[in-house]
Amino acid sequence: MQRKLQLAAVAFACLISAIPAHPQARTGDAATIARRNAIEQELESIATIERKVMVPMRDGKRMQADIYRPKDESKKYPVIFSRTPYNFNYWDIALGAPRDMTAALDAVKHGYAYIEMNERGRYFSEGDYDILGVPLTDSDDEFDWMTALPWSTGKVGLIGCSSTAEWQLNVASRGNKALATIIPESYGAGVGRVGPYYEQGNWFRGGAVQMLFATWLYDAGLQTNEAKPNFPPNTSQQALVEAAKWWDLNAHPPMVDWTKALAHLPEKDLLAAVGAPKGIYADNTPSGQRGMIERTPNDPAWYKGGLWNDSMHINVPGLWMMTWYDVSVAPNLAAYNFVRSTASPEVANEQYAIIAPVPHCSYKRAQEHTIVGERDLGDARLDYDALTFGWFDHFLKGEDNGLLAKTPKVRYYTMGLSKWQSSDTWPPKEAKPVTFYLTSTGRANSLAGDGTLATAAQPKDAADKFLYDPMNPVPTRGGGFCCMGADLKPGAVDQRPLEARDDVLVYSTSPLSEGMEVTGTVDVTLYVSSDAKDTDFTVKLIDVLPDGTAYNIDENIQRARYREGYNQPPVWMEKDKVYKITFQPMQTSNYFAPGDELRVEISSSNFPRYDRNLNTGGNNYDETKGVVAHNQVHHSTQYPSTITLSVVKH
Structure with missing residues (x-):
């Protein structure tokens, strides 16, 4: 059998060796090709490179890794480790050049070994893929393998963004002695439950x-074991490198028009409808748990995978990076605060946070004029390389470089002021709550209505009514998200086209006579009623400029069936009975300048940012028809619907 596998691998290598070394490149990429080639040449000149090293796990499955380390064999080196579900295979087939090896080059230049590894079941790593790379024992096996390498100092630091960051949290809670520090960036999909948030990885x-x-x-689901060759342990490195070219040619999923695809009902068949094979979205996971779309927010299955939750203590120094227009900055900050409050005193003092004003994982894309969506947020650049390597030098090399003493615990960018600020805590201690009350005469529908934000509640209720039709939802327009296809762009986008709809309630202050910095928690409480058993309510915080441009700052949603808690059975609404809905806290830092208006939008949908509530009280994920809900927002001294902001006085 072994001989047959060897012959199969040789035949496969011969087949793919016919692939042109430099296939047709994308038009206009000559400069990119030249830069990539130059990086690769410099890396080869200073680094010992081992690609497609197959690292065995305790169950015999092998994970693919690329290793880059300084050529000087007289020293030992700490490891910067990046484990990912994403494609880091050496060759970019579409460009006809190496992939961008800047991260590896920078690490080697700074005296580190840099190891990239694919999670179990991704690309040429063996086994079955489950989100965040379970089983968690893989991380211990990987750390043990790295520390046993003859050139390793035995210290490992983690870095990465998005899913390359999200696995770090659960792994950090395991207490492996090799793990010296973590730098998770845009890590929200690794946070299962923390405090009031039951997002279960966003x-x-x-x-x-x-x-x-x-x-x-959709992309993850197409990477099945059947789609990739299985290489015996003694397959040549060159054959494995060539296999990376084969992967790029053969494993790209077809393009999908997500604006249409996301509207498919029932929701559980959405991926099957675009030709995706079975996968963890709607089918049982490799560990035997129910498909993700069928779970409730507190389903036991969420606690058996790779997610971190607040029953797990992290006692490792961390540099936590977040962004205001990411998927989940509020749970991210809650996780940061939780670690600061539960780690040992020394390690609690080694937790630092950065909150940038950009979309998901876009830290280094900030410019002198950082445009996020449609809004110019000013010069949001920061020297992340100096910060991260200074951090690693301190925790992996033991250098007393003074970085921690001169770095604020929380560094955050205030939009509107266009400047970085700092604090010892989040929220800043000087932030004080300021409450505004929703008021109207019952006609807050659209921007043409009479909804206002006042400093006191109105005496009598004049409920604002609107019709929510799940077949005609309010469309997503900007906001904090990622990965939604080419037609949906995150960030600050003028909301006035949505404010023309009668199913959007609009409440605004008068133009502000003095500026107001909102930095910290934003809490929203609504008193609502409906003729449906279940429905949703959405909220947006808006900064309205003097010319009328209405930029979204943050947004939220609450499904009524969970109003009594995510760890409680769903509770249904009775027709026209008034219920208190408390949204999970939002977080931001935005300066409302003199002349600006502060605005709140209320509706029942923000699609496809969030799925539509079909209003039936059913499972939602397996239904094809919805019912129209007649929803009301109440506001009075009896029903004080409010927004409470954290305001920093200037």
Whole structure:
């Protein structure tokens, strides 16, 4: 059998060796090709490179890794480790050049070994893929393998963004002696439950499904074991490198028009409808848990995978990076605060946070004029390389470089002021709550209505009524998300086209006579009623400029069935009975300048950012027909619907 596998691998290598070394490149990429080639040449000149090293796990499955380390054999080196579900295979077939090896080059230049590894079941790593790379024992096996390498100092630091960051949290809670520090960037999909947030890796928001994972898992679901060759242990490195070219040619999923695909009902068949094979979205996971779309926010299955939750203590120094227009900055900050409050005193003092004003994983894309969506947020650049390598030098090399003493615990960018600020805590201690009350005469529908934000509640209720039809939802327009296809762009986008709809309630202050910095928690409480058993309520915080441009700052949603808690059975609404709905806290830092208006939008949908509530009280994920809900927002001294902001006085 072994001989047959060897012959099969040789035949496969011969087959793919016919692939042109430099296939047709994308038009206009000559500069990129030249830069990539130059990086690769410099890397080869200073680094010992081992690609497609197959690392055995305790169950015999092998994970593929690329290793880059300084050529000087007289020293030992700490490891910067990046484990990922994403494609880091050496060759970019579409460009006809190496992939961008900047991260490896920078690490080697700074005196580190840099190891990239694919999670179990991704690309040429063996086994079955499950989100965040379970089983968690893989991480211990990987750390043990790295520390046993003859050139290793035995210290490992983790870095990465998005899913390359999200696995770090659960792994850090395991206490492996090799792990010296973590730098998770945009790590929200690794946070299962923390405090009031039961997002389960950003799968939910307020009990509604965040639909970005349908698009993300489309690619992940196509990477099945049957799609990739299985190489015997003694397969040549060159054959494995060539296999990376084969992967790029053969494993790209077909393009999908997500604006249409995400509207498919029933929701559980959404991926099957675009030709995706079975996968963890709607089918049982490799560990035998129910498909993700069928779970509730507190389903036991969420606690058996790779997610971190607040029953797991992290006692490792961390540099936590977040962004205001990411998928989940509020749970991210809650996780940061939780670690600061539960780690040992020394390690609690070694937790630092950065909050940038950009979309998901876009830290280094900030410019002198950082445009996020449509809004110019000013010069949001930061020297992340100096910060991260200074951090690693301290925790992996033991250098007393003074970085921690001169770095604020929390560094955050205030939009509107266009500047970086700092604090010892989040929220800043000087932030004080300021409450505004929703008021109207019952006609807050659209921007043409009479909804206002006042400093006191009105005496009598004049409920604002609107019709929510799940077949005609309010479309997503900007916001904090990622991975939703080319037609949906995150960030700050003028909301006035949506404010023309009668199913959007609009409440605004008068133009502000003095500027107001909102930095910290934003809490929203609504008193609502409906003729449906279940429905959703959405909220947006808006900064309205003097010319009328209405930029979204943050948004939220709450599914009514979970109003009594995510760890409680669903509770249904009785017709026209008034219920208190408390949204999970939002977080931001935005300066409302003199002349600006502060605005709140209320509706029942934000699609496809969140899935539609079909209003039936059923499972939602397996239904094809919805019912129209007649929803009301009440506001009075009896029903004080409010927004409470954290305001920093200037």
